[in-house]
Every structure is written in structure tokens, then in C-alpha cells.
Amino acid sequence: MKKKLSLTKKIFLAMFLGAVFGILVQRIGSDFIKDTIILNGFVKVLSNIFLSSIKMMVVPLVFVSLTCGAASADNIRKLGRVGVKTFIFYISTTCIAITIGVILSLTIKPGIGLDMSHLLVTEPTISQNNSFIDVLVNIIPTNPIASLVNGDMLQIIFFSILLGIAISLVGKKAEIVKNAFESLNEVIMKIVQIVMSFAPIGVFALMTNTFATMGFNAMIPLIKYMFVILFSLLIHSVFVYGGMFKLFTRLSIKPFLKKFIKPASIVFSTASSNAALPVTLETVNEMGVDNSISSFTIPLGCTINMDGTAIMQGVAAIFISQVYNVDLGLPAILTIILTATLASIGTAGVPGVGMVMLSMVLQSVGLPIEGIGLILGIDRILDMCRSTVNTMGDCICTIIISKSENSFDTSKYYSSEVNTDILADDILETTDC
Template sequence: MKKKLSLTSKIFIGILLGALFGIALKWLPSGTLKDSILLGGIIKIMGTGFINAIKMLVVPLVFVSLVCGASSMGDVKKLGRIGIKTMCFYLVTTAIAITLALGIGKLINPGLGLDMSSIVTTETVIAENKSLVDIILGIIPSNPIQAMASGEMLQIIAFALLVGVSISILGKKAEPVKILFESLNEVCMKMVGIIMLVAPYGVFALIANTFATVGFDAIWSLIKYMFAVLLALGIQGFIVYSGMVKSLSGLKLKPFLKKFANVAGVTFSTSSSSAALPLTIESMEELGVHNSVASFTLPLGATINMDGTAIMQGVACIFIAQIYGIDLGITQFLTIILTATLASVGTAGVPGVGMITLSMVLTSVGLPLEGIGLIMGVDRLLDMTRTTVNVMGDCACTLVVSKSEGELDLDMYYSKEENNIAKNA
């Protein structure tokens, strides 16, 4: 029986064929066939149609998934201090991650040298600079329906979180509403799955259009983009997380890093924090973390702690702004940080959702969504590392919280290290 190609394989094939087709079109003389039938017709329909399909899902998916995420956090209130510490750790590290990504993006400038401003098909509107007070007030929607209709992402996020928290506080009284939103979330996830079935064709068209217009210049910019993302992920994992474990808990890093290596093997190969969750919990308990902490912080982290995804979104915003010749001000940077941090609460572990949330962040600052075609072309290669960093953050939080609550068995944490010392003595 023939084995079916995975979606990842199909996207890679679409990238390769799109690049080859685009290069061939680059050398084809201008005329009706190239400009009207191919680039202005078939390629435009496939590429723009795919982008429009993604845009169609942004508002309903973000709103519904955030309501579901916030409404299921009843345990946070029950667990008191542990819940507060966990939420603070996750939100702070996500904000650090997106800020780090923006800084590295500006340092490396992955999009400079690649001009795609001539092929953008949607009007780009960058909001004027506002004061911090205006930015904060702008998060509160005076009309949530209007905010959804106009795609005001920060206002949509704020309203969704308020609805979700209210459902959580009401408990059984709001159970029917919670069930309704959970069903709607399943519908949204299925819609994402359906749209991702045509992703290889959409990516083919977008990549073909890029190479037909700008040629080989896109390759060097993509290499710089990938390097910037990987560099930010490395710093987040080995400096931010390791530094927080060391400074906040006083623990030695070696036992943690050695045990996490087993988890990293699973996250790197599956690109799924949910698939690695059983092993993650087991590994943390073997390090001496009490089950009452691990069984709360790790599943919650797998749901809302998406630092690796936030890093990708930050670098992607810089990259896309630069290739389209758009200058981002302090207001846009603050908006990106706020949007990506809050959006991490509702990011689901489903293939394709990362691109939907990226389009949400791009929309929040008025950047062209066409750039997603280039990002998607290499995103599968980065997804494995991104997922590993996400889970490393969950484990770091678990250690810090368990140590602060006195729920960490230090003898178990250092046992293997002590046994090795004894054997070598």
C-alpha cells in the first residue's frame, strides 16, 4: 500500500516547484501569457485566494480560542499562589521572548536588500504613533462587534479574555456557554485543517510570484531570517530560561539540562508540545518535582506558553516590514509585543494555527499578509526548534515554582549527579 505524503512534504514540494517555476517565469519575456494569464491570473488567484482564506479565519479563531483558553483556567484560582506564579512566569517570559526577537531582528535586518513592495496586493496602513496612555486605552473596546468587524486585534483579545474569565468565575452556571465555545473551537480547528489542505498550492503560487519578481535575492534574505529566529531561540533557551532557573531557584543547571535532553528528542522530532507532555511530566517528577505542581504547570504551559512562537512572530514582523519597505515605530513595536504575548494564551497546538496567529499580529500593525508565503516556506524547518524552546520554558517554570513552594525533592534532583560522583570516586 502506497504511503501518503504528509502535509509538510507537500508544502516542501510546493516550495521547490514554486521556486523553479518562478525562476523560469523570471526569464520569460513579458507579454500576455506571463503578465496576464500566469502572474496576473492563475498565480494571483491561487496565492491571494490562500491569503484571503487565512484572513477569513483570523478573527473567529482568535476570539473563540482565547475564550476557551481563559474559561478553562478555573484551576488557576483554586491553586492560588502556584497559579499566580505560573501565569506571571509564562507572561513575562513571552514578553521577553518577543522583545528579544524584535531586538535581534533589528540587529540582523533579515529583510534588507529584498524589495517586494511592488508586488503587495493589499493596501498597507501603519497607525500613527500614539502615547502609552492611548495604546492602553485602545485595548478596551467601546464596541466589541465593531472591533471584530474592523479587525482591531488587541480589542478582540481583551474582550475574549473578559468573556473567558467570566465563564470561568461563573462555573456551572455558564457550563452551556463554555460547551458552546468548545464546540465552536473544534469547528474553527477543522476549518484551519481544511484550509491547510490547499496550503501547498497557495505556497507554490506565492513563492513562484516572489521568484518571478525578485529572483534569487529572496534566498539570502530567508537565510538571514532563519538565522535570526534560531539565534533568538538559542538565547531564550540557554540564557533566559537557564538564567531564571539559576537566579530564581538557586539550582544547578546540569541535572535539569541532562534530563531535558530526553524531552527535547521528542519535541524536536514531533514538533508537538502536547505529544511530549506525558514524557515532560514524567521527567520533571523524576527530577523531584511534586505531581501536584507538574500536573498543573506543564499542561497549562503546553496550552498558553508559546515563547518560541512569539519569537518567530517578532522576527517575522521585522522581516516582512523590511521587504515591503515599511518603517515600524515604537507604537508598532509595543503593539506587536502586547498582541503576541496575549495571543499566546489562545495559540492551539494544531498545524497551521501558527500562521493564523502570525497573520493576526501582522494585521494588528497593518503589515502585508503576502509575506506569510515566504515565512511559511521555511517555517516547517524552524518549527521543531520552536516547539523545543516552548517546552523548555514550561519545564523551567515548573522547577522555579516547585522550588519556591517547597515542592521540590532536592535529593532526587541531585541524585544522579551525586551517584556519578560516587562512582568516579
């Protein structure tokens, strides 16, 4: 039986075909055929349907997934000191990660040279008058229902986290509410998967429009965008993770890197930190971490530690603002950092969720969601790298917490024994995220 193409391969193929078709469309002499029939006809219809489908998922996904993420705080409460330290580590490194991405984007300016502002149907609504203090004050919604209807992302995030924490504090009496949200979360994730199964069609239409309008000029900014993300991931891995590891553990990094290859190979090949969860747990235990620590920190990290994803969201937001010639003030930039950091609490390892969460970040500061079409194709490549960084952060945090709790076996850490028994079937059955 003929093997079906994976979604990743379909998106790559759609990206290539869209670019080729766009170049061919650019050479068509008849404006009626090129503009009326192709670009403003079926290409516009397909791209708008796809983008509207993504927009459709933003509010329900953010509200439900963040509520579920915050509701899991009962585990953090039960573990007390360990839970608090783990939560602080994950949130602080995520904030640092997106800040690195934003600073590099503002410095390197990957989107300069590709002006697509003339393609916007409506002008972006970037508020330059509100200070960051106003942004913080306005986070608290006066009417949560109205916030959901209007798509006020920071207010939705605040209310979702507050609701989730309240559910966890009530405990058993709110178990039915928690179960309802978790079931609803599963349903919404399935809808996201259905929507993303049509991503190749949307990518084809969006790439056709981009290359028909800009030609090969679109390539250089995209390459610069990829470079900024990869460079940000490298800086975060070496200096933030490496620095914190050395500062808090006083251990040599070499044994860690040697043993981390095992989960990293799975995460990189599947672009999913969830896919490597069993192997990651096994690996940190081989490094000397007590199972009572790792069984909490690693699964929690797969849920809320999304440093690589946060870097992508920060870089992508700045890139899109530059491409569409939108000037972001300091309050808007700080809002991007705050939104992406808070959103990491509920970002799940499901295909397409990263792009939906990016659209949420864009909406929070009024940037055009159409910009997602530029980066969706190449995002599948970058996803492998950032997922690996996410898992590295989980492992680094776990070792630091274990060391601080005096439940770390140093002799085991420096041992050269590495269990390489990984079930191939487990790897092959995983999906991209």
C-alpha cells in the same frame, strides 16, 4: 500500500517546486505569458484564495480560542498561589521572548535587500500618530460586535479574555457557555486543519511569484530571517531560561539538560509540545517535581507558554515590514509585542494555528498579510526548534515553582536514572503544529 507524504513534506516540496518554477517563469520572454497568464493569472488566483482563507480564520480563531484559554482560569484560581506564580512566569517570559526577537530583527535587519513593496495592491495602514498610551486606551472596545466585524485585533483580544475570565468566575452556571465555546473551538480548529491542508498549493503559488519577481535575491534575506529566529531562540534558552533557573533554584543545569533530552527529542521530531505532554510530565517527575505541581503547570504551559512562537511572530512582523519597505514606529512595535504576548494565551498546538496567529499580529499594526507566503515554507523547519524551546520553558517553570513551594526532591533531581521507555506508536501518531 504506499505511504502518503506528510503535510510538512508537501510544503517543503511545494516551496522547492515554486522556487524552481519561479526562476523558469522569470526567463520567459513573452510578457503576455509571464505576466498575464501565469503571474497575474493562475498564480495570483491560487495565492489570493489561500491568503483569503487564512484571513477568514483570524477573527473567529482569536475570539473563540482566547475565550477558552481565559475561561480555564478557574484552575488557576483553585490552585491559588501556585497558579498565579505560574501564570506570571509564562506571560513574562513570553513578553521577554518577543522583545528579544524584535530587538535582534531591528538590529540585524534580515528583510533589507529584498524590496517587494511594488507588489502590494493596497498600501499598508500603519498609524504613526497614535502614541502607545492611545493604543492602550483603544484596547477597550466601545462596541465588541463592531470590533469583531472590523477586525480590531487588540480590542478583540481584550474582550475575549474578559469574557473568558467572566465565564470562569460565574462557575457552574456558565458551564453550558464554556462547553459551547470549547465545542466551537474544536470546530474552528478543524476548519484551520482543512485550510492548512491546501497550504502546499498556496506556498507553491506564493514562492513562484516571489522568485519570478526577485530571483535568487530572495534567498539571502530568508537565510538571515532563519538566523535571527534561531539566534533569538538560543539567547532566550541560555540567558533567560538558564538565568532564571540558576537564580531561583540554585541547582546545576547539567542534570536538567541530560533528562530533558527525552521530551526534547519527541518535540523536535514532531514540532509539537502537545505531542510530548505525557513524556514531559514523566520527565519532570523524574527530576524531582511533585505530581501535584507538574499536573497543573505542564498542561497549562502547553496552552499559554509559547515563547518560541512569540519570537517567530516578532521577527516575522519586523522582517515583513522591512521587505515591504514599511516604517514601523515605536507604538507599532510595542503593539506587536503586546498583541503577540496576549495572543499566546489561546495559541493551540494545532497545525497552521501559528500562521493564523501571525496574520493577526500583522493585521494589528496594518502590515500586509501577503508576507506570510515568504516564510511559510521555511517555517516548518523553525517550528521544530521553537516547539522545543516552548517545552523547555514549561519544564523550567515547573521546577522553579516546585522549588519555591518546597515540594521538590533535590536528591531525585541529581539522580542519574532516566526512564527511556517511550512508546514509538505514541510518537508516530503525533502531528506537526
